[in-house]
Amino acid sequence: MKNVLFLLTLTLSFLLTSCNDDLEYSEKYYSEEDQEVINRHLNLPNTPYSYNIKYPEYITTFVNTNIDYDKATLGRVLFYDKSLSSDKSVSCASCHKQELAFSDDVAFSPGAEGKVTTRNSLALGSVINFRLYYGSEVFNGIPFFWDNSAATIQEQSQRTLANPNEMNMHITQVHSRVNSIEYYKPLIKKAFNTEIATGDQILDAIAEFTNSITNYNTKFDNGVAKHYKNRFNTNIEGVNLQDFTALENKGKDVYLTNCAPCHGTVAGRPGKTESNNGLYMDYKDKGAAVHAGGSPRFKVPTLRNVMLTAPYMHDGSLATIDDVIEHYSKNIKNTVGLDPLLRSNNQALKMNLTEDDKSALKAFLSTMTDEKVISDVKFSDPFIR
Numbered sequence: 554m555k556n557v558l559f560l561l562t563l564t565l566s567f568l569l570t571s572c573n574d575d576l577e578y579s580e581k582y583y584s585e586e587d588q589e590v591i592n593r594h595l596n597l598p599n600t601p602y603s604y605n606i607k608y609p610e611y612i613t614t615f616v617n618t619n620i621d622y623d624k625a626t627l628g629r630v631l632f633y634d635k636s637l638s639s640d641k642s643v644s645c646a647s648c649h650k651q652e653l654a655f656s657d658d659v660a661f662s663p664g665a666e667g668k669v670t671t672r673n674s675l676a677l678g679s680v681i682n683f684r685l686y687y688g689s690e691v692f693n694g695i696p697f698f699w700d701n702s703a704a705t706i707q708e709q710s711q712r713t714l715a716n717p718n719e720m721n722m723h724i725t726q727v728h729s730r731v732n733s734i735e736y737y738k739p740l741i742k743k744a745f746n747t748e749i750a751t752g753d754q755i756l757d758a759i760a761e762f763t764n765s766i767t768n769y770n771t772k773f774d775n776g777v778a779k780h781y782k783n784r785f786n787t788n789i790e791g792v793n794l795q796d797f798t799a800l801e802n803k804g805k806d807v808y809l810t811n812c813a814p815c816h817g818t819v820a821g822r823p824g825k826t827e828s829n830n831g832l833y834m835d836y837k838d839k840g841a842a843v844h845a846g847g848s849p850r851f852k853v854p855t856l857r858n859v860m861l862t863a864p865y866m867h868d869g870s871l872a873t874i875d876d877v878i879e880h881y882s883k884n885i886k887n888t889v890g891l892d893p894l895l896r897s898n899n900q901a902l903k904m905n906l907t908e909d910d911k912s913a914l915k916a917f918l919s920t921m922t923d924e925k926v927i928s929d930v931k932f933s934d935p936f937i938r
């Protein structure tokens with residue numbers, strides 16, 4: 554099969570070159586030898602995919618949305634490569650599965666050497682925007698992990714690689730392993746114009762790929778974009794979004810009243826960077842309090858793609874979205890450090906959502922699923938196994 558494909562590609566490029574000398578394809582992107590090495594291990598396109606980010610026009614973003622496709626291509630291979638874990642048993646993708654919006658469906662994910670993680674895997678999407686997204690309280694602050702303790706996406710990757718429960722590889726080990734594998738040579742050459750990639754370059758390539766994963770291709774964003782075009786504002790409270798069902802529109806307002814103060818209104822920042830939503834009276838894992846003091850609190854995660862990312866919370870303790878809604882409706886604990894937004898008269902708030910509110914809220918949360926990113930081949934596993 555590979556040979557047939559290869560022949561087909563050859564014929565195609567021959568046809569293209571013979572028709573028009575100016576065509577981009579007239580020169581091979583990778584040299585013939587490099588292409589052969591790549592083809593032995595990987596199913597990569599003959600010229601790299603574009604990884605540039607396209608945000609809906611109602612979003613003002615100040616991040617650079619140009620992604621270097623050579624670095625992202627290298628990053629994609631690294632992301633799916635089990636060689637990056639000490640016993641070659643897990644890759645980034647083992648715990649960040651594309652079909653689950655790059656999250657995992659177990660509370661704690663298996664890592665290298667038979668260990669398991671101590672927290673629930675976080676979904677990946679639009680992390681390039683985190684500085685902006687989580688910037689309101691800690692601009693240039695600390696946006697990665699459930700405890701917001703990693704300052705940059707590179708620091709996040711380096712710590713994940715080194716974490717004995719995750720990949721168990723110091724960056725120097727990653728460096729020597731990657732540089733000894735034949736299929737990395739052509740990719741490193743393209744990405745960094747060098748034979749041997751440094752540890753920092755390896756982290757940059759992973760970051761380039763992770764940064765390119767977005768989550769704005771949703772029914773919700775289409776609805777907001779149309780509304781924005783008509784009214785030139787992003788206030789969607791009480792507005793019936795176009796193409797939304799009555800239930801989804803109702804759910805939007807349930808969300809805006811009860812959830813948006815922390816999880817964010819439209820595409821902008823969440824209301825809070827980190828908070829305590831009263832899961833426990835007594836927290837075993839104290840989250841951000843461990844490195845920054847104070848009472849237990851955790852990152853307020855994005856709810857984009859939330860229908861794909863069960864189980865929920867830092868410890869994966871809520872199995873379904875119904876459990877989550879029930880938590881906010883009735884089960885919030887009046888714990889030390891509980892967010893004041895979840896208290897009333899010194900008691901834990903009970904949102905007391907009706908059955909109608911609950912199904913509307915669920916319908917609305919479903920509009921935030923990005924179907925494209927979870928099936929887009931450019932984010933998929935490139936290995937021929």
Ligand code: HEC
Nearest residue numbers: 644645648662663664670672673674675697698699713719
């Ligand atoms: C063994 C499972 C596992 C592997 C392998 C793994 N991760 Fe994770 N990842 C997690 C868990 C669990 C968290 C949350 C950890 C925490 O907050 O303490 C996380 C968090 C993250 C975050 C932070 C997201 C946010 O919203 O703050 C990013 C980004 C990330 N991982 C990317 C990667 C990359 C890139 C790799 C490969 C180099 C990788 N992960 C490998 C389990 C894993």
Ligand code: HEC
Nearest residue numbers: 811812815828829830851853854865866867877881892894
């Ligand atoms: C006071 C702030 C606050 C409010 C209001 C709030 N949340 Fe949260 N939410 C959080 C925090 C903090 C977490 C993480 C808590 C943890 O893991 O310990 C969280 C986590 C979640 C998660 C888990 C996401 C994941 O990836 O695991 C979901 C789902 C969620 N909230 C939904 C909602 C819904 C729906 C509402 C409205 C009914 C709501 N939240 C209201 C602060 C809030």
